[in-house]
Amino acid sequence: MSKQGTETRGFQSEVKQILHLMIHSLYSNKEIFLRELISNASDAADKLRFKALENANLYAGDAELGVRISTNKEAGTLTIADNGIGMTRDEVIENLGTIAKSGTKAFLESIGSDQAKDSQLIGQFGVGFYSAFIVADKVTVKTRAATANADQAVMWESAGEGEYTISDAEKETRGTEITLHLKEDEKEFLDDWRLRSIISKYSDHISLPVEVQTTDEESKEVKWEKVNKAQALWTRSKSEVSDDEYKEFYKHISHDFADPLSWSHNRVEGKQEYTSLLYIPSKAPWDMWNRDNKHGLKLYVQRVFIMDDAEQFMPNYLRFVKGLIDSNDLPLNVSREILQDNKVTQNLRNACTKRVLQMLDKLAKDDKEQYQQFWSEFGLVLKEGTGEDYANREAIMKLLRFTTTQSDSDAQTVSLEDYLSRMQESQEKIYYITADSYGAAKNSPHLELFRKKGIEVLLLSDRIDEWMMSNLTEFDGKQFQSISKSDESIEKLADQNSDEQKQVEKELEPFIERVKKVLGDKVKEVKLTHRLTDTPAIVTTAADEMSTQMAKLFAAAGQKAPEIKYTFEINPDHQLVKRVADTQDDVAFGDWVELLLDQALLAEKGSLSDPSKFIQTMNKLLAQ
Incomplete structure (x- = not known):
């Protein structure tokens, strides 16, 4: 290893932001800095033990691995030393000058000056070392890698203000020694009793002995006294x-x-x-x-x-x-x-x-x-398990939480077991709807029949939900059923085959034929439906076809989804439909049918392929 002299380097901009957050009272209890530095020392010892499995010489000339803490009251310094793996010059630059995590910069910008968020972040960066600057106005690090000679050590020093110096040094033993030059108002951390209480509180569980330096008052002999239990928890x-x-x-x-x-x-x-x-x-x-x-x-x-x-x-x-x-x-x-x-x-x-x-x-x-x-923190991730872990799918399903038509909030609090306990006696399936947002799901026209019958429906609006439901077929013997797909159980609920309805359908056969003629191959099928109350028409997909939400997932991932051919279902009891059915003028009739279809598509998809045409048709009909 060649000598590289002294150089001054700037911190990576993310480090500057972290230091700024911390030095400006990020931690409510400053003593955590000691826990972080002891924790890093413990990691360094762990790494040395592992490397020594292959190269026993790394342990050369050493007693037990441990951390030693000493103070110098005259100089106002606190030193934490370990005899672990140590660092090379490049490792010092990498570990003490940068934060090697992608997305850090964007993330730091996104939190701005939100103090509540700030206080939870530092540990998540794995940058506990920088916590030293809460109590110190200068930090000196002297380190020697286990593979280096005594004259190949490295010295790092910074006041935590945007830059640091790094230079060659000599160190008799391997490991890292961190010296904190404490701020005037942080001298409490030079007190022996204070240090011992912090070590007992935070570092008792570490398998490495943490020792504090003591001096015998009579003989002035320096001794090291173990403070923690030093047994792996x-x-x-x-x-x-x-x-x-x-x-x-x-x-x-x-x-x-x-x-x-x-x-x-x-x-x-x-x-x-x-x-x-x-x-x-x-x-x-x-x-x-x-x-x-x-x-x-x-x-x-x-x-x-x-x-x-x-x-x-x-x-x-x-x-x-x-x-x-x-x-x-x-x-x-x-x-x-x-x-x-x-x-x-x-x-x-x-x-x-x-x-x-x-x-x-x-x-x-x-x-x-x-x-x-x-659930609010990790529910989205847990949902991935429904497709990833077939063996435990039943257990995962019990842990899922949903919002449903029974509540007025988007909070996901209902379990599948809760849902089953409230199912109506005649109800055959677990009904759900997927949409882009909670509002879109809650106000979907597909829900009208279920509201009328008092049947609870799961409202799914997380992006992963459609994929999740494609992996779930049943829970506790009850099948899942999307209410935006055609299904016999839904037709049963709508009493779709009563004599009265059959009579209405017979009378409106010419109207349906006329609609089919106007739409041609734009739709898969046109039929009357009795599942609507306030909406003139909806579109549905067949049970074996891709759903609208799944097609959107494909598009978002940049993949081409097969074109969906919808079934156009018309509500014969709606005033607007009755008016359209009575329209004799073929051009006006065609405009009305196109408008009804576009309305249904807009409710289903949230967008139209040609919105300006929709607006023109609507304006034309309003003007009439």
Whole structure:
């Protein structure tokens, strides 16, 4: 490694924004900075242990891995030192000068100066190091990579104001030493008792010993005293671990600042031996929809850290789950490629998936309010599971929540079990409608018959809903039925075959023939319907045809969808239809029929292929 001298570099603009957010009182409790720096030190030790599996020399000349915290009251400095993996010059620039996450810039711009949002964000960037600037007006980092010599260390220094200097340095041992030059009004963090209480509160669960420097008053001898338990939390018995410890451990592994909604800690022995500790967060990460969103569990093998974000243990639709898995059955030299096709992996994935679905089911039964919080944050992602995870589809369906015609709000609070419990005796199916928005679904003319009969309908307006429903056929023996498709059960509800209706239909046969002649092949079929009350006409699709919403999904994805041929259904009891049926002038009749069809298409699709023609026809008829 050649010497590169001293250089001053500017922070990436996103880092400047993060620093600005933090230095201007982002955290309500400043002491979190110590948790973040100890957490980073713990990660550095984990990485060293893993690398040392292949190269034992990395441990050279060292005792136990640990974190040491010391103060210098005269200089006003606090130092956090570890003997972990350390960093090279390039790694220092990458880790301390940039935030390597796509979409960060746009996201930071979108939050503006919303303080409530700000306070939840920093951990989600994995940039806990910068929290040092809340209490320090200058931070000095001296680091030596485990693979480097004593004279190949690196010094990094910044006042957190837009730039930093980086220079060559010497360091006798590997690892990283962070010195905080505390602000005048933050000198409380030089107090020995204050430091110990923070370490006990936030870092008790870390498997690395965290030691504080003490000086014997008589002999002036410097000693190091361990403050935390230093036993990996997941290896302890559940009965020994308090709720607060579980919460702090979640914050340590997730870099989140909010408490988790719930967690599950399990030790399994038998055919396979493993421990899992799984958490449901209370807030969705800002980049959950990014394609490169890192997700998955931390993987340990026999207590040795192997990798972060091992996505092989959690299906994509549960990508919000945080936690770890510690297996006794995987080899220590396991790689992502080996995990992909490993039978042990598959069994662990199945077990973890079931465990999470059970946690959610329990949450839904025990605490409806908390489950609603979960649903509002992660419901859209969970819906993906209906198509991705056939084996657990029934369990996922029980967790789905909907808004329906029974409520006056777009809040999704109704479960399928709730819906079934309210079904009418004669009702054969679970009815639903998909639309672009809650308003469009709620006001759809397709609902008129169901309102008249007092039958509840699920109102679906999330973009994923049409795709989700294409994967669902039935729940608890009851089939799902879109009310915008032709179906025998709907015709039954409309009493479509009564004698009176048959008489009306016979009388209007010439009218229907005349409409067919005007529309030609624009529609698949023209018929009378008795399912409408206030609307003159609607369009429906056949049971085996693509729905309007699915065609829109295809178009949004840039794919060509097959052209939909609609059935044009006309309400014979509507005043406008009666007037059109009496119109003798063929041109006027044609205009009215075109207008009725366009109205029905507009209600169904939300748009028309030729809106100006529709407006011209309407104006022409209004003028008459």
